[in-house]
Amino acid sequence: MAVVKAASSFSGMYTKFKPHLLMFLAQIGYTFLYFITEASFNHGMNPHVYVTYRQFVSAIVMFPFAYFLERKIRPKLTFALFMEISLLSFLGVSSTLNMYFASLKYTSPTFVASMVNTVAALTFVIAVVLRLETLDLRHARGMAKVIGTVMSLAGVTTMTLYKGPILKNLWHPLIHLQRTTAIHEHWLKGSILTVGSCITWSLWYIMQAITLKRYPAQLSLTAWMSFLGGVQSAIFTVIVQHKQAAWTIGFNIDFWSTIYGGVVISGLIIFVQLWCTEEKGPVFVTMFNPFTTILVAGIAYFVLGEKLYLGSVIGAVIVIVGLYMLLWGKEADQEVNSETEEHSCSPCDEEKGPKTNNSGGKRSAGAIEMPCR
Template identity: 55%
Template sequence: MAVGASSLSVTCRRLRPHIFMILVQTASAFLYFITEAAFNHGMNPHVYVTYRHIVGGFVVFPFAYFLERKIRPQMTLNMFIEIFLYSLLGVGLTINMYFASLEYTSPAFLSATVNTIPTLTFILSVIFRLENLNLRKARGIAKATGTLMSLAGVMIIALYRGPAIRHLWEPLLHLMKSEIHKNWIKGPILSVASCISWSIWFTMQGFTLKRYPAPLSLATWANFIGAAQSAVFTSLVVRHQPVAWVKTSFIDIATILFGGVVSSALNFIMIVWSSREKGPVFVTMFCPLQTLLVVIFAYFIVGEKLYTGSIVGGAIIITGLYLLLWGKASDQEVNIKSEEQPSLSAIKQNEPKLQIVTVLEKESQNH
């Protein structure tokens, strides 16, 4: 009974990063519909980003203050500058560019570009030696193939429709669709820039966490500094519209609270923790799940059309994700074995050596 409980505990500990990232992408997909409703209601996206991260900072702060008192490094000027850049890449610059690009492009295009983040992060991690890529081994081929397959699956969902699937029941929710002012020069530039910034942020986490190994405190700093950066940017955008900062409707307040508590606090912590345990490539590889979940939620809850291209792309995404996870698991097994071998050899060297001497050998030695 104790052995079974122990093996279950080990399994849960091993699968914890996977569970965290599935929860992150599920919450992000659900948040997509809430924010869409709030934006259609008139809320400014940049004001939302600012308020969301203020809420997230206040939610994480008490946990960071009490739980990381002994492990939190002393803040220095160099460390503050690094966290300032970390917050700019993860919050202040990237998320504001992401929401600004929504005003000029279609959701399908943005979904395709955002999900290039795993590929960009994978390339950056290999360049900075945060990720091993040995194409002579099956695990290396699996990671590279899985990354490209997930990217291909997202592109299929975004660019190929195919026949529509008939609805089985009436949608549970009805969302008003706002008109999109398309600009196919400014929009793609903003969306691609946000993807590059996000990829650099995910890669930067590996270095920042080594110098500041306190994920809760790092999340608190990033939320507050990112909110301040976003507030400066937002004040330039809505400087002649002070009413944009006043939120009284239920949908606006609920969206800010849900985004702050879930996305800026819980999701942020789970992303940072999983990145420290598994690396940035592991974290970003779950990004395509958000596109797949948005398609599923849109069909079953909102009543949007589901096309066969989405089904084909979703199957390819899942296959690619499985290949990458298998490659990462194989890498981890190899690392564990390589760490165990030196310890075993050291034990063998320290073992007492027994020498058996027979009676005849002893008599010959005496003579």
């Protein structure tokens, strides 16, 4: 009996925290992506070609799973829905990724990785404006969501603008990565591209929640976004990249970074994010983005021997505290909403049960039952 209760308790905990676990694993996947793509770009691969190939790899891998596993639940793809998915692909794939990787040429990976964390705050603001996210400042849960968002922005700002003293390395780096020392810095252009990618990324998360209501097939939606995003990125790359040699990759780091980005990131992790968006909403998904910056900084410092500044540590702590506050606010909102739904339906449940009349007999078959609203 005790074993059954323990198993039931564990199952309940797993169900409750499954989205949290999946999103944390997704951030680990993004962390490895940072290092493998950096090595590939240093090797000479064009970022726009990388995005194009990565999306086509994802489409090829995800198509059979989407076709066979979602045959019964996949809605009919109308022209209006196809155009909506095309816009979703444009926002989240071709626009965001191409601007993101292009900005790396003009700024620095640390700057871009830090700025991407503003996606959570931008998504929260847009979701509130579009009334996809509830915000009740009369209760502690509403204040926690606002304060958590502001703290996350403050933490990102601290990591970006304040360096502080360099923390001393405790040991020699375990791995040495070859990096190009010549960086063509153009901070204004790079900052504009980074901000643009953050805005389209936020809109993409918001639109995911809207599209999933009309097309609740995450595998199929992932496959369609990968394919359409690849086509859009290919058209853009052909316009800006005229050298045919840029499209040729060998069986080296360029190949493996493309496979990893296509299968793990654009395939598996995007599917996980779509599932979590449907379960918890777009703000929940974006609030885990700061973990990527923290994990990247930790691996770069402890494993690769890169410089770590005090400002990065302080900012990371602020981001984690803000993340906890916002997630607490969202969990409290969901509990309140669940209790409200239960109370609203409880009178109906009582009406549906076998009631007795004043004489002690059961309710007659012709009695009218009130529908649960």
